Amino acid sequence: MPNVHPFRAVQYAHGRGDVSVFVSPPYDVLDAESKRALLAREPRNIVAVDLPHTPAKELGPPSAYAGAADVYRAWLADGPLARRERPAMFVYRQTFDFAGKTHTRSGMACTVEALPFGPRDGGGILPHEQTFSGPKEDRLALMKATAAQLSPIFGLHADDDGAATRLLAAVASARSADMTARTADGVLHEVWTVEDDATIRAYADALAGEDVFIADGHHRYNTALNYLRSLEERTEVPADHPARRVMIVLVGMSDPGLVIGPTHRVLGGMKDYTIERFIEEAAGLLDVRAIDNNPAAIEGEMKKIAAEGHENVFGLIDFATGLCHAAVPAVPDPLEDQFPDKPRAWRTLDVAIVQHLIVEQICEPMLNGGKPVKWAFPHSVAEAMEIGRGAETGAGGGAGFAQLAVIVRPTPLDAVRDVSRANELMPQKSTFFYPKLATGLFINPLS
Numbered sequence: 001m002p003n004v005h006p007f008r009a010v011q012y013a014h015g016r017g018d019v020s021v022f023v024s025p026p027y028d029v030l031d032a033e034s035k036r037a038l039l040a041r042e043p044r045n046i047v048a049v050d051l052p053h054t055p056a057k058e059l060g061p062p063s064a065y066a067g068a069a070d071v072y073r074a075w076l077a078d079g080p081l082a083r084r085e086r087p088a089m090f091v092y093r094q095t096f097d098f099a100g101k102t103h104t105r106s107g108m109a110c111t112v113e114a115l116p117f118g119p120r121d122g123g124g125i126l127p128h129e130q131t132f133s134g135p136k137e138d139r140l141a142l143m144k145a146t147a148a149q150l151s152p153i154f155g156l157h158a159d160d161d162g163a164a165t166r167l168l169a170a171v172a173s174a175r176s177a178d179m180t181a182r183t184a185d186g187v188l189h190e191v192w193t194v195e196d197d198a199t200i201r202a203y204a205d206a207l208a209g210e211d212v213f214i215a216d217g218h219h220r221y222n223t224a225l226n227y228l229r230s231l232e233e234r235t236e237v238p239a240d241h242p243a244r245r246v247m248i249v250l251v252g253m254s255d256p257g258l259v260i261g262p263t264h265r266v267l268g269g270m271k272d273y274t275i276e277r278f279i280e281e282a283a284g285l286l287d288v289r290a291i292d293n294n295p296a297a298i299e300g301e302m303k304k305i306a307a308e309g310h311e312n313v314f315g316l317i318d319f320a321t322g323l324c325h326a327a328v329p330a331v332p333d334p335l336e337d338q339f340p341d342k343p344r345a346w347r348t349l350d351v352a353i354v355q356h357l358i359v360e361q362i363c364e365p366m367l368n369g370g371k372p373v374k375w376a377f378p379h380s381v382a383e384a385m386e387i388g389r390g391a392e393t394g395a396g397g398g399a400g401f402a403q404l405a406v407i408v409r410p411t412p413l414d415a416v417r418d419v420s421r422a423n424e425l426m427p428q429k430s431t432f433f434y435p436k437l438a439t440g441l442f443i444n445p446l447s
Contacts (some may be wrong), residue, residue, distance in 0.1 A: 002088075003109075003112065003113055003204070004108075004110045004111070004112055004203065004204050004207060004250070005087070005110060005111045005112070005245060006088050006089045006110060006111075006194075006195070006200055007086035007087055007088070007110065007111045007242075007245065007247065007300065007444055008083055008084045008085070008086070008087050008088075008441060008445070009083070009084050009090070009442040009444065010076065010081050010082065010083045010084075010087065010148070010442070010443040010444075010445055011081070011083075011106070011110075011179070011441070011442055011443070012046075012080050012081060012440060013179070013180050014082055014084075015084065015178055015191070015193055015442075016178055016179055017179065017180070018179075018181065019179055019180070019181050019440070020180075020181040020183070021041055021042035021045065021066065022044060022045055022046060022080065022181075022440050023045070023046060023181045023183065023189070023438040023440035023441060024038050024041060024045055024046050024047040024050065024051075024183075024438070024439050025183065025185075025436055025438070025439065026050075026151055026216075026217075026436050026437065026439055027047075027050050027051045027056045027151070027439070028056060028057075028135065028219075028270065028397075029436060030051055030054075030056075031054060031055070031392060031393065032054045034047075035047050035051050035054065041274055044075060044080055045440070046439050046440035046443075047088050047274075047439075048068070048071050048148070049068045049069075049071055049072045049075075049146065049150060050068075050142075050150045050151060050439050052064040052065055052067060052068035052142065052439075053065070053138065053184055056138050056139075057132075057133065057134045057135050058134040058135075058137070058138060058304060059134065059137040059138050059141060060138060061139070062141070063143050064225060065141045065144075065145040066145055066147075068142060068145060068146060068147045069147075071143035072146050072148065072355070076348075079115065079202065081443070083445060086195055087195075088107055088193050088194055088195045089109060089110045089194045089199075089200055090108070090109040090110075090191050090192065090193055090194065090441070090442060091106060091107075091108060091109075091168050091170055091171045091172055091191070091192040091194060092106065092108070092109050092190070092249055092437075092441065093105070093106045093168075093189075093190045093191075093192075093285060094106075094108050094187055094189055094190075094257075094435055094437075095187070095188040095190075095349060096185075096186065096187040096188070096324055096434070096435050097186065097258070098261070098435075103256070103257040103259060104257045104423065105251060105255055105257030105258055105259075105435075106165065106168040106169065106251070106255060106257070106353050107154075107168070107174065107249040107250050107251035107252075107255075107378050108164070108168060108194075108203060108249065108250050108253070109152055109191075109247070109248070109249045109441070110203075110247075110248065110250065111245035111246060111247050111248065111444060112125070112245065112246055112248050112250075113211060113244065113245060113246075114156075114224050114225055114228050114243070114244050114245060114246050116225065117221075117294055118423065119211070119421075119423060122209055123207075123209055123210050123211045123212065124210050124211055124212070125211075125214065125221070125224055126211050126212065126213050126214065126420040126421065126423075127214045127218050127221075127420065127425060128213065128218075128416050128419055128425065128430065128431070129214075129426050129427070129428060129429070129430055129431070130217050130218075130425050130426070130427060130428050131218045131219050131428075132219075132428065135219040136219050136222050136223055136226065138222040139219055139220055140223050140226050140227060140230075142228070143223055143224070143227045143446070144227065147445065147447045148176060148443050148444060148445050149224060149246065149247045149443065149444040149446065150221070150443055150444055151217075151220065151247075151248045151437070151439035151440075152217070152248055152249045152437055152442065152444075153214060153216070153217035153220055153221050153246060153248040153249070154214075154215040154216035154217055154248075154249055154251070154255055154433060154436075154437050155212045155213065155214055155215060155217075155249065155250045155251070156212070156213040156214075156215050156250070156251055156252075156258075156314055156416075157207055157210040157211065157212055157213070157250055157251075157252055157253065158210050158211070158252070158253050158254075158417075159206070159210070159252025159253055159254045159255070160209075160253075160254065161254075162199045162254045163206040164203060164206040164250075164252045164256075164373075165252040165254050165447055167199070167203055167206060168317060170193055171192050171194060171199065172190070175192070177190035177191055178193045179191040179193075179194055179441065180190055181438060181440075181441065183438060185435065187435045187438075189274045189438050189441065191441055203388060205360065207250070209236040211420075211421070212248070212250065213416060213417065213420050213423075215251070215416075215431065215433045216431075216433055216436065216437070217248075221246060224243075224246045224440070226324045227243055227446070228244060228428065229242045231243055237325050241258050241378060242444065242445065242446045242447070243446045245444075246444075247442065247444035249437055253413065253417070258413065258433070259433075259434055260410040260411060260412070260416075260431055260432060260433055260434070261410055261432040261433075261434040262379065262407070262408050262409055262410045262411075262415060262432060263351070263355055263377050263378075263379055263408070263429045263430065263431065263432045264377070264378050264379070264380075264381070264383075264384050264405060264406065264407050264408055265351075265375060265376070265377065265401050265405070265406040265408070266375070266376040266377075266378060266384055266387045266388065266395075266396070266397065266401075266404070266405050266406075267359065267363060267373050267374065267375060267402075267403060267404045267405075267406065268373065268374045268375075268376075268401040268402045268403045268404075269368070269372075269373055269374035269401070269403075270363055270367040270368040270373055270403055270404075271332055271367075271368055271369060271444060272327050272366075272367045272368065273363070273367045273368070273403050273404065274320070275316075275318035275320070275321060275323055275325075275404070276329070276427070277366075277367060278316075278318075278362065278363075278367065278404065279325070280289055281362050281366035281367065282327070282358075282362050285329070285330055285334070285357060285361060286314075286327040286328065286329060286330060286357075286358070286362075287327065287328050287330050288316070288325050288326070288327045289325060289326050289327075290323070290324075290325055291315075291324050291325060291326050292324065293322055293323055293324045293383075294324065294435050295317050295324060295381050295385055295405075296381065296382075298315040298317065298324055298326075298381060298417055299315065299381065299407065299409075301315065301324075301326055302314070302315050302326060302409065305326050306409070307326065309330045310330055310349060311329075311332065311348055312328060312334075312350055312353055313326060313328055313350075313409065314326065314327045314328070314350065314353075314354070314358070314406055314407060314408060315327075315381075315406070315407030316404065316405070316406060316407070317381075317384065317385075317388070317404070317405040317407065318403075318404060319388040319403060319404070319405070320403070329353060329357070330358075333347055333348060334347075334353060334357055335347040335348075335353060335356055335357065338356060339356070342424060343419065343422045344420065345414075345415050345418040345419050345422070346419050346424050346426065347414060349411060349419075349426060349427075349430065350408040350411070351408060351411065351426060351427045351429070351430045352426065352427055352430075354406050354408065355427045356429075358406060359373055363404075374401060375396065376393075376395050376396030376397045376402070377395045377396060377428075377429040378393065378395040378396075378405075379395065379432050379434075381405075381407060383395060384407070385405075387401070387402050387405075388402040388405060390402070410431075410432070411426070411430050411431045415429060
């Protein structure tokens with residue numbers, strides 16, 4: 001495990017009480033309308049700083065980032081933000097409903113060394129998803145302007161014996177939370193400040209030798225490395241400089257509240273697409289069968305088909321006709337010939353098969369003249385249908401965009417671990433660890 005450290009966080013209300021009106025979801029799930037709604041409730045919501053430009057998938061004008069930095073500095077000078085006097089870690093518990101059950105998930109907010117991605121003796125920082133230049137350019141411009149890490153990375157560690165998870169539970173059970181927030185999705189966020197050296201040492205000991213798997217925040221972690229590199233190019237950066245550490249919330253894989261939701265695909269922009277043509281061109285690659293034309297039931301249908309022994313099952317919703325189908329690869333391990341050097345855990349990911357078989361072997365060459373298709377990444381069938389009706393959501397979309405929804409099942413946690421340890425990267429948006437971490441509970445200043 002890279003060394004973990006407490007940090008002098010910037011917080012709302014000195015880290016105490018109910019801060020619901022000040023926190024927001026992460027920038028990458030928000031659009032302009034979501035931002036307006038948060039600011040209408042409380043103009044000092046962190047979204048005013050963390051999302052100065054939409055969409056955050058590309059670099060915005062310099063004035064947007066300068067304006068965000070001005071707001072951040074004004075709030076530090078006049079309130080409601082203040083920096084802690086003493087370094088601390090923070091037990092962070094989320095209580096939420098998922099798949100009809102109530103769950104709790106706990107992690108520790110701390111900082112880790114800003115190490116390059118990859119395995120290393122004593123534990124490395126392991127990514128599992130590809131990153132893209134646009135979001136990294138946006139986040140780097142914001143980090144340079146504010147000199148702060150505004151939202152934490154979401155990291156995982158094995159915690160096979162459960163020692164770290166038990167320590168978090170002991171802290172939370174000993175007293176009431178110092179800070180709470182409830183977000184619009186109904187998630188309760190609770191924070192316990194940990195300043196005593198004994199607990200911090202015990203937590204570090206529980207993580208000794210373990211890898212950190214990036215669950216969410218690949219672009220932000222890359223941005224932290226790029227920010228440090230930009231400093232080093234201009235001047236000598238001391239070993240204790242705050243930019244040499246990255247704010248993260250670490251959750252043990254033994255935590256029973258660690259759940260993964262699906263990230264579906266909505267495809268569009270194909271000039272020769274019809275569902276009939278798709279099925280025709282998919283022959284020999286996919287076995288496609290008609291199912292009940294009810295999108296709300298499609299995941300249940302997929303579960304039944306998987307029970308027949310199929311490793312990969314996809315739901316298909318055609319927006320022009322409303323027809324629903326299910327599809328399974330025509331052969332097991334359909335990417336084996338194309339990617340013989342990749343581990344099987346990678347080749348049999350639903351999201352890898354969508355990208356490299358459905359899109360690259362069917363949609364692009366057969367239905368779009370070899371040109372790229374357009375993508376959106378909804379987390380629910382309901383959101384996919386919303387995009388199909390022309391909506392722009394935090395997952396993408398817009399009028400006249402959607403043609404075909406490809407419904408997938410959640411990526412298994414074991415696959416995340418296996419692919420990361422093999423030093424491989426999954427396609428973009430392969431996982432959706434629910435719920436997201438809130439932004440605004442703690443900020444890591446870099447000056």
